[in-house]
Amino acid sequence: MPLVKIDSQEVEIGKNETVFNAAKRVGIDIPFYCYHPGLKIVASCRMCLVDMVGAPKLVPACSTTVPELPEAKKIEGKFDAVIFTDNEKVKTARRAVLEFLLLNHPIDCPICDKAGECKLQDYSFEHGNDASRFTEIKRIPEKKDLGPSIFLYTSRCIMCSRCVRFTEEISGTEELKVTYRGWHAEIDVAPEKPLNNKMMGNVVDLCPVGCLIDKHERFEGRVWNFVHTDSVCPGCSKGCNTTLDTMKHQKLNLEELVDQVYRIRPRENMSVNQWWICDDGRYHLEADKKKTRIMVPHVKQGSKLAEVSWVEAMSVTLQKIKAVSTKEVALIGSPYASNEENYLLGKLARLLGTGLDVSKPIYGDTQTFKTDKNPHPFTIESEKAPNYRGAKTILNLNDSQLDKTLADKKVVVLLGSHNIELKSKPETLIVIGSFEDTVTAQADVLLPAALFTETSGTYTNKDGVVQKFNRAINALGESKAIWQILVELAAGLGQSWYYENVGDIAKEMTENVSAYKTLELDKLYPQFSTLNEQMVV
Amino acid sequence: MAVNVKNVSMARGKSWVDLTYIIPVMKGLAITLRHLFKRKLVLQYPEEKKVLPPNYRGLHMLTRDEKGREKCVACEMCSTACPADCIRIVAGDGGWEDSREKHPIVFEIDELRCIYCGMCVEACPEDAIDMTDMHNLADYTRQDFIYDKERLLGVYDEYIKRHPDRAKRRDGQFKAMKNSSYFTVNDVHHSDQHSSH
Ligand code: SF4
Ligand code: SF4
Ligand code: SF4
Ligand code: SF4
Ligand code: FES
Numbered sequence: 001m002p003l004v005k006i007d008s009q010e011v012e013i014g015k016n017e018t019v020f021n022a023a024k025r026v027g028i029d030i031p032f033y034c035y036h037p038g039l040k041i042v043a044s045c046r047m048c049l050v051d052m053v054g055a056p057k058l059v060p061a062c063s064t065t066v067p068e069l070p071e072a073k074k075i076e077g078k079f080d081a082v083i084f085t086d087n088e089k090v091k092t093a094r095r096a097v098l099e100f101l102l103l104n105h106p107i108d109c110p111i112c113d114k115a116g117e118c119k120l121q122d123y124s125f126e127h128g129n130d131a132s133r134f135t136e137i138k139r140i141p142e143k144k145d146l147g148p149s150i151f152l153y154t155s156r157c158i159m160c161s162r163c164v165r166f167t168e169e170i171s172g173t174e175e176l177k178v179t180y181r182g183w184h185a186e187i188d189v190a191p192e193k194p195l196n197n198k199m200m201g202n203v204v205d206l207c208p209v210g211c212l213i214d215k216h217e218r219f220e221g222r223v224w225n226f227v228h229t230d231s232v233c234p235g236c237s238k239g240c241n242t243t244l245d246t247m248k249h250q251k252l253n254l255e256e257l258v259d260q261v262y263r264i265r266p267r268e269n270m271s272v273n274q275w276w277i278c279d280d281g282r283y284h285l286e287a288d289k290k291k292t293r294i295m296v297p298h299v300k301q302g303s304k305l306a307e308v309s310w311v312e313a314m315s316v317t318l319q320k321i322k323a324v325s326t327k328e329v330a331l332i333g334s335p336y337a338s339n340e341e342n343y344l345l346g347k348l349a350r351l352l353g354t355g356l357d358v359s360k361p362i363y364g365d366t367q368t369f370k371t372d373k374n375p376h377p378f379t380i381e382s383e384k385a386p387n388y389r390g391a392k393t394i395l396n397l398n399d400s401q402l403d404k405t406l407a408d409k410k411v412v413v414l415l416g417s418h419n420i421e422l423k424s425k426p427e428t429l430i431v432i433g434s435f436e437d438t439v440t441a442q443a444d445v446l447l448p449a450a451l452f453t454e455t456s457g458t459y460t461n462k463d464g465v466v467q468k469f470n471r472a473i474n475a476l477g478e479s480k481a482i483w484q485i486l487v488e489l490a491a492g493l494g495q496s497w498y499y500e501n502v503g504d505i506a507k508e509m510t511e512n513v514s515a516y517k518t519l520e521l522d523k524l525y526p527q528f529s530t531l532n533e534q535m536v537v
Numbered sequence: 538m539a540v541n542v543k544n545v546s547m548a549r550g551k552s553w554v555d556l557t558y559i560i561p562v563m564k565g566l567a568i569t570l571r572h573l574f575k576r577k578l579v580l581q582y583p584e585e586k587k588v589l590p591p592n593y594r595g596l597h598m599l600t601r602d603e604k605g606r607e608k609c610v611a612c613e614m615c616s617t618a619c620p621a622d623c624i625r626i627v628a629g630d631g632g633w634e635d636s637r638e639k640h641p642i643v644f645e646i647d648e649l650r651c652i653y654c655g656m657c658v659e660a661c662p663e664d665a666i667d668m669t670d671m672h673n674l675a676d677y678t679r680q681d682f683i684y685d686k687e688r689l690l691g692v693y694d695e696y697i698k699r700h701p702d703r704a705k706r707r708d709g710q711f712k713a714m715k716n717s718s719y720f721t722v723n724d725v726h727h728s729d730q731h732s733s734h
Pocket of ligand 4: 110608609610611612613614615616626657660661662663664665666
């Protein structure tokens with residue numbers, strides 16, 4: 001393997017490895033714009049220029065590989081290349097590139113949503129000039145509406161072509177193009193062919209500057225006010241890794257702004273979603289906003305559901321369950337609930353000897369984005385639930401057979417509210433759910449459950465990958481995490497369980513469910529006690 | 538611990554003149570007399586009011602642009618810079634076609650929480666927030682001290698009424714800045730001059 005010296009460090013560099021990657025491996029950050037690990041290398045922005053001894057001029061690190069030299073020609077007797085990433089020549093080049101990029105840039109950072117996580121800002125600060133020498137009039141091309149969810153602030157573009165390559169190589173939809181040349185080059189779509197595909201939101205994350213802006217998130221908040229929480233998308237059984245952005249609880253008078261998720265962005269996971277997520281997942285909470293959230297417990301009084309307190313709702317629930325023999329009770333798990341919550345439900349069912357089943361997820365369209373240039377085709381799964389495989393494994397079921405299970409049951413406890421089809425309404429229906437739908441309308445007792453943004457736990461995706469999502473905001477209204485509701489229910493039924501947090505349940509689950517024995521819990525739950533949900537029963 | 542005790546008694550050993558204190562009293566009266574004929578430093582507040590310097594840091598105002606709208610673009614630089622965390626801004630969409638796309642829907646300053654440091658004014662890239670010489674604020678509830686956008690714009694109207702000269706000066710200064718090359722971008726943006734291919 002070729003040996004290179006980067007600054008003062010010796011690095012073995014792979015045959016086709018770029019200098020950029022090798023430098024990154026040893027902790028040397030080279031600034032870049034057009035390079036993206038998921039896209040073809042075009043080396044067009046020239047931000048990554050480095051000084052390679054012997055080369056006639058500076059070379060772009062993102063596309064330069066190092067061939068092995070014959071013994072006699074090795075530099076300093078052992079190196080195949082000697083590279084400087086930080087000498088005066090490189091610094092001057094960086095300053096020049098940034099000056100060039102800023103020639104026509106409007107620098108409207110105050111109204112630019114990218115400000116704060118903008119590569120142009122960051123690198124200008126780190127490597128650029130402190131003042132502009134440009135006194136001519138700037139070229140300000142008009143902004144464009146590219147499609148249903150993306151705006152193009154043309155003047156901010158630095159022509160890195162990442163967005164164009166994304167539509168060519170990843171989504172394969174090829175809507176974006178570079179039109180005109182040189183000074184006049186602009187990103188554009190063909191007339192009558194707007195940017196409209198199920199992965200278009202990714203171009204906004206890809207854009208290193210604020211040129212592509214998501215209409216859903218425009219002006220929603222300044223990014224430096226956001227805190228980031230690792231999560232998993234519950235949109236389908238693929239289980240894409242995401243980051244939830246919420247407002248910092250720092251300002252005294254911002255309470256009503258704090259308990260909201262402002263953005264969902266992809267989080268890199270090479271074995272699941274690479275760098276992307278689909279727009280169903282990205283705008284998941286937008287869709288949720290159209291549904292009616294259940295905020296407080298309800299109990300049927302007469303023919304109507306009436307709002308009651310938790311204490312009353314719990315006592316009615318227990319009364320109904322205790323009124324019949326346990327054989328006539330069924331607990332139904334959910335493909336939308338976490339592994340831990342399904343585990344608790346299964347445990348309760350086994351201890352009490354009740355019937356046990358899982359509800360069917362909703363099935364929808366599947367779509368695969370495939371191109372010859374992308375080794376990881378992106379598939380949006382048709383199974384629109386995050387945890388069907390997990391729920392089945394944990395509850396030890398082959399498939400959902402609700403009709404059979406519910407045939408002779410009088411009291412049914414249902415997790416989740418996703419328009420579950422019930423052949424006939426059981427005598428007593430207790431629903432633990434988050435949104436109003438056809439099933440919750442029939443319920444005798446309705447217990448409000450927290451969403452995935454409001455609690456922690458793990459999902460098992462379609463390939464059996466167990467991934468953890470974390471609580472980002474407080475549970476809305478009076479809703480509680482499903483596991484907390486189950487623990488309270490169990491307490492009322494004579495089971496005194498004690499779990500300090502979800503991590504405790506996960507620990508017990510790995511001990512009792514054989515499929516989860518090998519789970520490396522300390523990786524998912526680095527510190528059991530850091531989960532901020534505490535519960536004493 | 539040893540304590541040094543010192544006994545102090547009345548001017549022992551001094552003459553009877555000293556004991557009457559007549560001389561010190563006369564000296565004091567002379568000083569008072571002298572000051573009667575000097576320039577007076579005290580203002581008869583509130584009948585008389587001091588003219589405060591233009592850079593006095595009092596109540597905030599939100600300035601208006603040529604069209605009478607708030608100049609503020611809701612960039613939240615001021616609330617980010619504010620060490621007292623007393624500015625709350627919610628940005629709104631002024632419309633895709635509008636030259637001023639982003640503007641504040643909510644702009645509130647808690648004038649009781651404020652420490653009148655002026656950081657917000659320093660931070661503002663639009664010259665949209667400024668401080669006035671109004672300092673004698675009084676109200677009945679704490680809630681009344683949370684000034685909303687309309688009230689802050691009202692302060693501006695009041696301020697230019699009180700100090701027409703100052704308003705003109707600060708406006709002129711900004712115009713001069715705007716006409717320098719640094720602001721070329723904005724000027725082009727506001728006119729309909731777009732490049733053609
Ligand atoms: S793209 Fe970056 S540098 Fe340009 S206006 Fe936006 S934040 Fe500022
Ligand atoms: S719009 Fe953004 S991603 Fe696309 S070329 Fe311009 S700067 Fe790059
Ligand atoms: S004067 Fe200081 S404390 Fe008051 S609002 Fe401005 S920045 Fe905040
Ligand atoms: S810094 Fe100026 S423009 Fe920005 S939000 Fe504050 S007042 Fe408005
Ligand atoms: S990152 Fe290497 S040339 Fe753009």
